[in-house]
Amino acid sequence: MKERRFVRELLESKQRVMVLSFVVGIVFLFLVIRLWHLQILNTDNYQTMSENNRLRFVPIAASRGTILDRTGTVLVSNRPSFSLAAVPQEVKDKEALLTLLSSLLGLDRADMAERWEKGAGRAQYYPIVLASNLTRDDVDIVEENHLRLPGIEVEMKPVREYTYGQLAAHLLGYIGEVSEKELNSDSETYNPGDYIGKNGIEKALEKELHGADGGRQLEVDARGRVLRTISERYPTIGNSVMLTIDAAIQKQAERAFGEQAGAAVAMDVNNGEILTFVSNPGFDPSLFSGRLPAEVWKGYLDDKRHPLENKALSGQYPPGSTFKMITALAGLQNNLINESTSINCNGSYKLGSSIFKCWKKTGHGATNLRKALRESCDVFFYQLGEKLGVDKIAAAAHAFKLGAPLGVELLNERGGLIPTAEWKQKRFGKRWYHGETLPVAIGQGAVLLTPIQLASMISTVANDGTIYRPHLVKRIINSDGKTLKETKTDIIGTAPFSKESFRLVKQGLLDVVNAPGGTGAVARLYDIKVAGKTGTSQVVKLRDSKQGTPYQFRDHALFVAFAPFEKPEIAVAVVVEHGEHGGAAAAAIAQKILRAYFDGKKPVHKEAADLPKENDGDEELTNNDAGEAGAVKEPPLNNGDAAHD
Amino acid sequence: MIDRRLITNIDWVLVGLVVTICLIGIMNIYSATTPYKIVGTAYYIKQFYWMLAGLIISMLVCSLDYHILEDLSYWFYGFLVFLLIAVLVVGRRSMGATRWLDLGIVTIQPSELMKLVIIVTFARFFNNFHSVGGLTVKEVLIPLSLLALPAALIMKQPDLGTATLVILIALSMIVYVGLRWSAIATFICVTIPMAWLSWAFLLRPYQKNRILDFLNPERSRLGSGYHIIQSKIAVGSGGFFGKGFVKGTQSQLRFLPEQHTDFAFSVFAEEWGFVGCLLLITLYISLVLWGLNIARRCNDRFGGLLAVGVTAMLFWHIVINIGMVIGLFPVVGVPLPFFSYGGTSMITSMVGIGLLQNISMRRFMF
DSSP states (O other), X not given: OHHHHHHHHHHHHHHHHHHHHHHHHHHHHHHHHHHHIIIIISHHHHXXXXXXXXXXXXXXXXXXXXXXXXXXXXXXXXXXXXXXXXXXXXXXXXXXXXXXXXXXXXOOHHHHHHHHHHHTTXXXXXXXXXXXXXXXXXXXXXXXXXXXXXXEEEEEEEEEEETTTTTTHHHHOOEEEOOHHHHHHTTTTOOTTOEEEOSHXXXXXXXXXXXXXXXEEEEEOTTOOEEEEEEEEOOBOOOEEEESOOHHHHHHHHHHHTTOOEEEEEXXXXXXXXXXXXXXXXXXXXXXXXXXXXXXXXXXXXXXXOTTSOHHHHOOBOOGGXXXXXXXXXXXXXXXXXXXXXXXXXXXXXXXXXXXXXXXTTOOEEEEHHHHHHTTOHHHHHHHHHHHOHXXXXXXXXXXXXXXXXXXXXXXXXXXXXXXXXXXXXXXXXXXXXXXXXXXXXXXXXXXXXXXXXXXXXXXXXTTSEEEOOBOEEEEEOTTSOEEEEOOOOEEXXXXXXXXXXXXXXXXXXXXXXXXXXXXXXXXXXXXXXXEEEEEEOSSXXXXXXXXXXXXXXXXXXXXXXXXXXXXXXXXXXXXXXXXXGGHXXXXXXXXXXXXXXXXXXXXXXXXXXXXXXXXXXXXXXXXXXXXXXXXXXXXXXXXXXXXX | OOOHHHHHTOOHHXXXXXXXXXXXXXXXXXHHTTTSOOOSSOHHHHHHHXXXXXXXXXXXXXXXXTHHHHHHHHHHHHHHHHHHHHHHHHOEEETXXXXXXXXXXXXXXXXXXXXXXXXXXXXXXXXXXXXXXXXXXXXXXXXXXXXXXXXHHHHHTTOHHHHHHXXXXXXXXXXXXXXXXXXXXXXXXXXXXXXXXXXXXXXXXXXXXXXXXXXXXXXXXXXXXXXXXXXXXXXXXXXXXXXXXXXXXXHHTTOSTTTTTTTHHHHHHHHHHHHHHHHHHHHHHHHHHHHHHHHHHOOSHHHHHHHHHHHHHHHHHHHHHHHHHTTXXXXXXXXXXXXXXXXXXXXXXXXXXXXXXHHHHTGGGO
């Protein structure tokens, strides 16, 4: 009995071993399936992860290219700036560390914590920038407390230095930390915390200026210790941009504006190079690359003169009487007037039931084209405009390439507005009334031009119809000083008016500045013949606006000019926002710009120059003499270009 | 005592499998410890010595007829429980746990020995306990209490890994003996609330963390889940053919934790790929099935029970270690027998092999 049970038990257990063997096989099969899953199916993923594990890329920031004026004067360069960065994996107690940092350096703890959070998602051992623009003292403090601050590094990055502070701020623009959007659109070039051009030339020529960051590919172990450098790529310094503007003239122009808001553009009549590009008031571009102090930002926003707006590029103003040269050319071309056509101005013009007033209440009496331009008679142009109709005026303006952006290198150039009957139909769904043409003829109504367009317009008149693309970049130079690109003169059109028409109009413009009764006498130079045209553009329709008008409702003062009259070289357009007084304020600024230009061209006089060496030969044609402007100046790269003869 | 007949009956398959795995393990330890700064004898040399020592011990173990264990088993059991209590009272603390007992000449790890002693104890118990058609609930209570005492003492150290293994070995033996369905049902009904209670009161936070990390390794990329992720990267990046000997980046750059001991398999998987893993796993399957085969061939119940117990011990070590390394099980400090660096594990496993050899050699004696 016991034996039998024993045998039965033994048999039972032998069967059970078979079952157990089967179970063992199944369990091992699971392990193999899992290995298959890891090593065969997902091996690519894991291989990438293992690569990322051992390879660490440490970027070396490229030094940004400099920005020069046409004479080679450095306008924007770089200086070292220190920032505080943390490697999260090496920090044991984040909270304590932040507290310590804020007490040592007086930094905003919440701000650092926020940056930490934002940066934490990046690759391991990638330093997160906690604070920028540390002072040398801050850097010393960090170094001294090095042992108490594990995982904290001081990084050196080059930052922008603006030689002349606010000079040409809108033109130069500024840089700032790359935004999330910019980062996503070009994640190859940029890393978080990198700087990118945000505005002006800095933005428009970002690709040239930025250069290529270098980096080191490091092999590290699990603790982030560097084992060896696998490869190293040196950063490529960004290219330098040489602008067409002349810092000396620019400085005089900005000084001439003083506290007034407005814009000025001076252009080379023979190639479209912009010599001066002012939008006033300016701002301090260096403040924008760091964290802009709230009160400064608020100050800029609250300023009625809108310092952050690039008025030269995107400010659109009714051109006022400066537009009369277009109306005049249209009239001459269409044979509606000639040199001797004369009308009688008695101070106003009646069309139907509407009365259109001349700026001179008493009237100009008998007025021909020359007088109408000189004294800016409105009635003459009302009558001419009525005969022309809006579309012929618009055709003339379009022949000048007005009404659309001219294609300067900067972004957000506005196109102004030249109204036509079709435009009104499209825009408002209403037909054009004849009475609406009359304000257009004197540059009011819906007509809008930017300061750049105003400069282009007067330049085209000066050179008898050639329209050059206005441009700001003269050439691109690499870090070795080699010219990579030279901006070619680009003729974008020709205004098809006869030489005689231009002569007649220019005759009037010469009188504006030089003849008795001319409205632009303020712009007169003692040695050079200047021709120009004043303009006033109404901001709101106020009858008999007097001194009591609030600032923002006062008329804009405009002035466009070219010189020398005989052989034009420079064209200038000035808008003084709410400047009033029939363009005199603008003409005064234009005069100073022209003065600076022609002074810069003069050979150095023995008595004027402080140079110990006498070297006033014919070749010495630099723009040395622009007052105190050139105080900190580097030797001109190519002074031959400064001369225009 | 060793007569000729025994020597001719030496189980060469068993010896061959064990030595092959040991040698692959030594080669792997060589690679895994290359990035280490080594003072004195290199790890792989030491492991080689451990292997030799282990083989000698296993020879000693098989030289004595295993039936004497039957008489000594309860003495062993009593002595081990005493040692486990001693560990808790006077044991040496290291890394947050008290596992070692300093006996003057040698330091021993009683919990490690308990794995073997529980096998012997259970074999003895079930050998004298006959039940046809499986154990009833009542019948299983005695062995369970025999298990509960040392298991609780080991957990108290705390050494979750060893405690789990001791329990798994014992349960495997119970399964081998057979349970009635009613017992299985009762068992399940008791275990689930027990598990809940131990989660709530017994487990240490680090143990809970390990379980939580296992369930979701991404829970803390740089915390305890880090080990699993790095190990999976190592294994996965090995691909089909592996990165080559001493060329595994995860191991050579020390991304793996404890890569010459508990994570030795991931070093191997990274460098030898799926092909290598398949070979190693085949060797282990063969070893386990061979162990069961020894149990099957053995014509005495005590021997069969011992063989199943030892095989279960090896099996659970292998499955838990590899499972942990490839992210199937939580990280518990369980070494891979004959493969992970370490004397304790080598000796314990070799004693087990000695027992198997012992049983295999004497299979014709009944």
